[in-house]
Amino acid sequence: AQSVTQLDSQVPVFEEAPVELRCNYSSSVSVYLFWYVQYPNQGLQLLLKYLSGSTLVKGINGFEAEFNKSQTSFHLRKPSVHISDTAEYFCAVSAPSGSARQLTFGSGTQLTVLP
Amino acid sequence: GAGVSQTPSNKVTEKGKYVELRCDPISGHTALYWYRQSLGQGPEFLIYFQGTGAADDSGLPNDRFFAVRPEGSVSTLKIQRTERGDSAVYLCASSLELGELFFGEGSRLTVL
Numbered sequence: 001a002q003s004v005t006q007l008d009s010q011v012p013v014f015e016e017a018p019v020e021l022r023c024n025y026s027s028s029v030s031v032y033l034f035w036y037v038q039y040p041n042q043g044l045q046l047l048l049k050y051l052s053g054s055t056l057v058k059g060i061n062g063f064e065a066e067f068n069k070s071q072t073s074f075h076l077r078k079p080s081v082h083i084s085d086t087a088e089y090f091c092a093v094s095a096p097s098g099s100a101r102q103l104t105f106g107s108g109t110q111l112t113v114l115p
Numbered sequence: 116g117a118g119v120s121q122t123p124s125n126k127v128t129e130k131g132k133y134v135e136l137r138c139d140p141i142s143g144h145t146a147l148y149w150y151r152q153s154l155g156q157g158p159e160f161l162i163y164f165q166g167t168g169a170a171d172d173s174g175l176p177n178d179r180f181f182a183v184r185p186e187g188s189v190s191t192l193k194i195q196r197t198e199r200g201d202s203a204v205y206l207c208a209s210s211l212e213l214g215e216l217f218f219g220e221g222s223r224l225t226v227l
């Protein structure tokens with residue numbers, strides 16, 4: 001079984017400042033890792049994913065994340081945020097095969113970008 | 116359609132009533148998932164279909180919850196004898212096998 005911990009439930013940040021949203025996971029098998037964004041009254045949208053290969057993954061809207069196996073982390077970063085980045089961000093994990101293909105989500109981090 | 120479609124978008128019902136929530140996945144997607152998202156929480160897995168069969172229903176909370184996908188496309192989540200604790204947003208997602216999950220906008224269920 002896998003689990004995901006998002007350490008910060010709320011992150012306020014000023015516009016054009018950098019941001020890091022933290023995510024740690026636990027799993028007894030190798031994993032795939034994802035970040036999803038949920039804008040108000042919209043469905044979840046994939047930001048980026050790590051399946052294999054390079055540990056630095058680039059996604060949409062200028063976001064990137066780094067897979068750190070030794071620290072079991074997959075933190076999300078953006079060097080300069082915009083007001084439009086205000087949303088709920090979810091880290092998720094899945095197993096590559098077997099019955100655990102469904103995603104296990106963290107509890108989310110609300111990013112609020114302040115003018 | 117272009118994306119995953121869920122109906123109704125909002126459903127208000129009384130405790131004890133029966134509810135059906137419908138999901139129309141992206142055409143050609145073989146896998147379909149139901150999740151439940153309570154206020155302030157991340158989505159919680161309920162059930163996963165591969166084709167017509169439920170490949171994993173370990174997330175269904177109890178026997179009041181049931182889901183079907185009779186023709187391998189549209190799926191219906193059925194909740195019997197609804198309780199106030201069932202109030203949540205029910206999310207549907209579809210994917211090609213092992214592929215990215217595409218989510219619908221959800222059906223918000225409120226049980227009074």
